[in-house]
Amino acid sequence: MAGSNPSRELILRTLSGAVIVLGIIGCIYLGGTAWLCVVATLALISQGEYYRLLGKRLRLSRGIGYICSLAVLLSAVEGSRPVSIALILSLSTYAIFMVEILRRQTTGQSFVVGNVGGTLSGVLFIVMPWTCILLLRSLPTGNLVLVSLFASTWGCDVMAYLIGARWGRNRLCEHISPKKTWEGFIGGFLGSFLMVAIVIYVLEQPPYPLFLIGLVCGLAGQMGDLAESLLKRELGEKDSGRLIPGHGGALDRFDSILINGLLTYLLFGIVLT
Structure with a gap:
């Protein structure tokens, strides 16, 4: 049996990811x-x-x-x-x-x-x-915060994947997720800030406090990804499920958003109110 085709997998990930992005953003604005x-x-x-x-x-x-x-x-x-x-x-x-x-x-x-x-x-x-x-979503700037949250999380995931796959050499946590590298981690951190900068520019918003979301998603989100990887490593599983083509299960696709959502709510729903 032939091995998996990296180009086909990337296309599949991109198409299914685009559907997820459109669905999430649409539902945020519908409320x-x-x-x-x-x-x-x-x-x-x-x-x-x-x-x-x-x-x-x-x-x-x-x-x-x-x-x-x-x-x-x-x-x-x-x-x-x-x-x-x-x-x-x-x-x-x-x-x-x-x-x-x-x-x-x-x-x-x-x-x-x-x-x-x-x-x-x-x-x-x-x-x-x-x-x-x-x-x-119920906060006065809820739509903006949620769009920034998801955009930063996705930007981090995509850049960590692309940069890690292309230039990754130094293992980040080889006993938990062998494919993750420090180069990918740094790329994900920069990708998170890049996406929140795009949101700020396109929607003409002041940088503060939205850049805090970039900081949270660039650091904590990757730790959330490792947390799920640790769970799967202990239980001998590659993916949490097969729901999303090219990504695995819903938990695989949205593992980073969990800790990001907690910390963003802590910041915007409690600390900065």
Whole structure:
């Protein structure tokens, strides 16, 4: 069987990436139900991929995890009754304990430590960041912040890939992701700033505070990518899924946006308000 064709893979990545870009940007500007649906869909699909990976070693209460995630996402919808995230997580923890009590009583076995940790980590690692991204849309400059966030994240990913593939020599984290290099890391950092500079120029915005998004995405986003790579390395998986041609799963495509979204909300939703 012939090996994979790099040119064909690049074309496939580019086409599927373009569809994602148009869909995300369109839903940002539509807002409302469209934005909620795209965020919730990506969050739950990514969570499902995460549970599939962890399910190789752990017993998980996936249903409780999904219900918890929906409650967290809906608690962030404008006009909904505010619900404490801590309350949702605490109730979900007790629900998992009830499942394991019944399992122990009926089978003589229980897996409460792994079940609680694995199930709720899917909410904390994936759904909470997407909830923060959902909340960014409700800020006075929400559209601008979100466009800058996604543009910087994508710019970082693309430049890290291209520069790493062309000039990468020095391994960044060879025990986690052997193909990542310091040259790619620097290229990704510069790509993040380049994209936010383009947004600032095209939309005629002042550089501050949008350049903070470039800083966050150029540094933290690449760490978020490594975090998912570490998970896959430990579990012996190449991709989280096969949903997106040329990219893998939703978690593979949107791993960097998770930490970027958390930190951007911290900056623009809390610190700078």
